[in-house]
Amino acid sequence: MRILITTDAWAPQVNGVVQTLTQVVKHLREQGHVVLVVHPGQFKTVPCPTYPEIRLALWPWRGLQHALQTFEPHAVHIVTEGPIGLAMRLLARRKGLPFTTAYHTQFPEYVKARTGIPVRLTAALLRWFHKPAKAVMVPTQSVIQTLQSRGLHNCVLWQRGVDLQRFNPAPSAAAKHLNYCPKALTQEDPQQVEVLKRLEKTHVQKPVFLYAGRVAIEKNLEAFLGLDLPGEKWVGGDGPARKTLEKTYPNARWFGMLNHAALAELYRHADVFVFPSQTDTFGLVLLEAMACGCPVAAFPVNGPLDVVGQSGAGVLGWDLQEAALAALKIDRQIPQRHARQFTWANCTNQFLGHLAPIGLQVGAHHRPAGLSKASSPKAKQQTSSQ
Secondary structure, X not given: XXXXXXXXXXXXXXXXXXXXXXXXXXXXHHOOOEEEEEOHHHOOEEEEOOEEEEEEEXXXXXXXXXXXXXXXXXXXXXXXXXXXXXXXXXXXXXXXXXXXXXXXEOHHHHHHXXXXXXXXXXXXXXXXXXXXXXXXXXXXXXXXXXXXXXXXXXXXXXXXXXXXXXXXXXXXXXXXXXOOOOOOOOOOOHHHHHHHHHHHHOOOOOOEEEEEOOOOHHHOOHHHHOOOOOOEEEEEOOOOOHHXXXXXXXXXXXXXXXXXXXXXXXXXXXXXXXXXXXXXXXXHHHHHHHHOOOOEEEOOOOOHHHHOOOOOXXXXXXXXXXXXXXXXXXXXXXXXXXXXXXXXXXXXXXXXXXXXXXXXXXXXXXXXXXXXXXXXHXXXXXXXXX
16 A cells, blocks of 8 residues: 655654654555655755744645655545645645544644643634544544544544563663673664763662653643652753753753663653643653653643553642652552553554545545555455454
8 A cells, every 4th residue: 555644743853743653654664555754854944933943844735746646645644734734635635635634732732832822713723624534543532532522523543652672671781781881882872871871970869750751831841840759850851941941940850852762761760750741642751651660640631541541550640749759659560561552563553444545535436556445454454353
């Protein structure tokens, strides 16, 4: 199957959307599907207002037209609501092509946190964007319910996964050596080695409460950094609010942007992962922390309610300090076992099952060469279940 994926979020951005796409594209190709990703790196770009790390594509219309004509996709998926996503939506509607979309972030809540614009206005724009889609892929059931209450009734569940080879409680090869030297340990990541060296050289006062992710206003980090907790507070990640928060909370330990290898070491050393965000749709970092055996403390909102829920892998409560202290008592094997239920293979299969094959939707005479009813994701799903 030839799958065209259009996205405004792609490397070198580091976030949950990019990580999800990277893993899904990898697994799709391993299954034999041909995937074309159209992303900002293929166009002239400008920095996103208030978030210059994100680049927005300029005039992607012609590039998308070329992709449709030359690639002849069997299915089209629109990842984001940015310039590329908007252009692809308009182009697909003009050509009468079916498409699917995804809802990755609580955009109305983000916009309100940054600008004060009422949720209802941004929600109306998102409803307009997603309503023509054959399916809107949403990471959790609670977010589906939120979107349904806002008038979107074409939502389907598309859960996330975690790389258990990277995120697990077992000590890394680098951690087993006394001499942390990147040249001596060529199989290890240099950033991971540097994190280990930094932790070894400083006295760590236990317990350690960790947050990892984007450092931005919508992540509500002050709700974590302002808590009266024993031990230490660690922050892994970067973003537009980091400089301000680092000055306000100098007693926290700031690790900056980390890759997965280095981040896994923080999860293994931390006693509780504190997730103060109230605007995330899922929170991949929750799975990563739990896969390393680190229990979670979070507010009972979309994301944590679905990812942690009643599993016993964390404590959810409106008193975040009380939740963080209670999470210290959780056996680390419980979150580890819970995280194993979420795999990227399952995530990829769900994605395939929700796609809207072009030939099946617009008539047999429009079906691209090589696409038959039997090759559609839904047909495959039915065949495999028989």
